[in-house]
Amino acid sequence: MKRTAALLLAMAMTLALAACKNEGDASQSGSAASESSQSSEFVEAIPYESEESVLSEIMKDYPEDMSFPMSGGDAENMVENAPGRVSLENPENLERVLSVPASAVDKIDSAASLVHMMNGNVFTAGSFRLKDASTAEAFINEVKENISSKQWLCGSPEKLLIASVGDYVVVCYGSTDITDTFKSQLEKNIKEAEIAVEQAIAQ
Numbered sequence: 626m627k628r629t630a631a632l633l634l635a636m637a638m639t640l641a642l643a644a645c646k647n648e649g650d651a652s653q654s655g656s657a658a659s660e661s662s663q664s665s666e667f668v669e670a671i672p673y674e675s676e677e678s679v680l681s682e683i684m685k686d687y688p689e690d691m692s693f694p695m696s697g698g699d700a701e702n703m704v705e706n707a708p709g710r711v712s713l714e715n716p717e718n719l720e721r722v723l724s725v726p727a728s729a730v731d732k733i734d735s736a737a738s739l740v741h742m743m744n745g746n747v748f749t750a751g752s753f754r755l756k757d758a759s760t761a762e763a764f765i766n767e768v769k770e771n772i773s774s775k776q777w778l779c780g781s782p783e784k785l786l787i788a789s790v791g792d793y794v795v796v797c798y799g800s801t802d803i804t805d806t807f808k809s810q811l812e813k814n815i816k817e818a819e820i821a822v823e824q825a826i827a828q
Contacts, residue, residue, distance in 0.1 A: 676737035676752035679793050680708035683750075683810050684739065691806045694742040708752070711736040723751040723796065724775060729767040732760045741799065746782045748799035750807060758792050765789070765821050768796055773826060787822035790815055798826065 677697070698709020699722055711719060713736060716727035722738050722745075733753045741748040755761055765787050772785055784804040786797045788811060795818070797807045811818050 676735055676754050676793060677708040677710065679752040679790055679795060679815070680737055680739050680750060682814050683795070683807065684708075685814060687810060688806065691803065693748070693803075695739055695748075696742050697737065697739045699738070708737045708739045711738050711751070720771075723749065724768065724772045724798070725751070725753070725796075726767055726771040729764050729771075732756060732764045741803075744779055746777055746780050746799065748797075748803045748807075749782070750795070750797040753794045753796070755792050755794060761789050761794055762821075764794055768794075769822050772796075772798060773824075781828050782826050783828075785822060785824055785826050786811075786820070789819045789821055790817060794821075801825075 680697070695706050696709070697704050697707050699711045699718055701712060702710040711722050713719060713730055713733065716730045719725045719730060719736060720727060722740070723736060725733075725736070732755060734756050735754045737752045739750045753764070755764065769785065769787060772782075782798040782804075783801045784798065786804050786808055788795045795811065797804055797811075799807075808820070808823070812820075
């Protein structure tokens with residue numbers, strides 16, 4: 626009788642321990658799932674850190690057969706083969722590097738560029754962080770008009786592309802094949818991008 630009671634007590638303790646373990650596992654699993662869900666939502670909610678990071682995201686995994694020497698930034702912030710910051714302190718400099726008219730500078734907080742090293746008219750890309758996303762349309766129209774009516778040196782670029790990416794506006798102009806590749810990269814790597822302008826530039 627004592628032996629039977631001992632066996633039953635041992636079985637009861639084993640079952641109790643197993644139940645506790647399962648509850649702990651379930652709790653940890655639920656906690657991990659909750660953390661994973663929160664982490665996933667957090668990642669999706671993170672905005673791009675900078676205008677340079679927007680261009681870097683577009684240019685990642687760039688097709689090798691379409692690659693060419695590039696530089697980013699203005700004279701004070703120049704980098705090779707990567708996007709660089711363009712100062713807003715000198716509107717004439719912004720016009721020269723990225724064809725943004727002085728009248729549009731007050732709508733942006735910061736800017737970055739990535740340009741063909743030999744000829745910016747073959748490829749120039751810019752990313753701009755807007756002070757207020759509601760001014761995106763006005764900013765895009767001013768840039769479009771300025772580029773469309775500009776007198777170009779060293780040959781005119783062939784095509785213009787402008788897109789909205791949340792609080793950013795991305796501008797690209799140059800030869801048709803390079804601009805089309807940039808568009809493909811933009812749509813592949815930044816799903817939330819919305820094409821606002823895609824047009825030929827009058828020669």
